[in-house]
Amino acid sequence: MSTAERTPDTQRPRGQLKLLAIVAVVLGPILVAWLMATTQIGIPQGQTNHSALVEPQLTVEDWQLGLEQVGYGAPWRLLVTAPEGCTEACLALVHEARQINVATGREADRVQHVLALGQPADEQLSRRLEQDYPKLQRASLAPTAYRDSLAAHPEAWRQGPQLWVVDPLGRVVLHRDPANPGKALLDDLRHLLKVSKVG
Incomplete structure (x- = not known):
């Protein structure tokens, strides 16, 4: 098998990793925000005054x-x-x-x-x-x-x-x-x- 025939197979995992990285960048903040909203962790308090x-x-x-x-x-x-x-x-x-x-x-x-x-x-x-x-x-x-x-x-x-x-x-x-x-x-x-x- 020649080098030219193997190239598409070796490129496929890199393309999948890039796709997963893009999905993570888009969906990651949404998932974190949903977790913060449901668990009430990391959400600033509505009242900021101490006096x-x-x-x-x-x-x-x-x-x-x-x-x-x-x-x-x-x-x-x-x-x-x-x-x-x-x-x-x-x-x-x-x-x-x-x-x-x-x-x-x-x-x-x-x-x-x-x-x-x-x-x-x-x-x-x-x-x-x-x-x-x-x-x-x-x-x-x-x-x-x-x-x-x-x-x-x-x-x-x-x-x-x-x-x-x-x-x-x-x-x-x-x-x-x-x-x-x-x-x-x-x-x-x-x-x-x-x-x-x-x-």
Whole structure:
């Protein structure tokens, strides 16, 4: 038998391998997607936030909170509210807000940390805030309006100082859950900064 007669037989297995490779490339992803859908393995969770989402919606206007700039181009805010005055727990949240702000890295200039007090700070507190947190913005908070606006939310949110994320339009979007560390709020804020078109 000559070499020319054997060539078609030797070529046939290579042609079959190419056909199988093409079928695998086309059907492989479909099979993997079907397996993921039926076993629910490898499917991302629908909820991406780690902190408590504020629903029903609140705004800083509900709290009669006078912030200098609200709207497109305004900063995101890490807002500490202290309707009864700023105690050590309040100062711990102010410190945490600053740390989260710094940890946003190159996006830090898009974020402000703000303290909203229900009563004026005394001289000692003012000195401490100016010394320890020179970039901290301060605002006044209407305690009654604040508590009334939180009537439909968890009772714990109305007690003591709280840490919130406020978007550039003045909507209060996230609440720091005491059961979650600041890292969870940082992850959520980084995600918001990444997808945000307003601030």
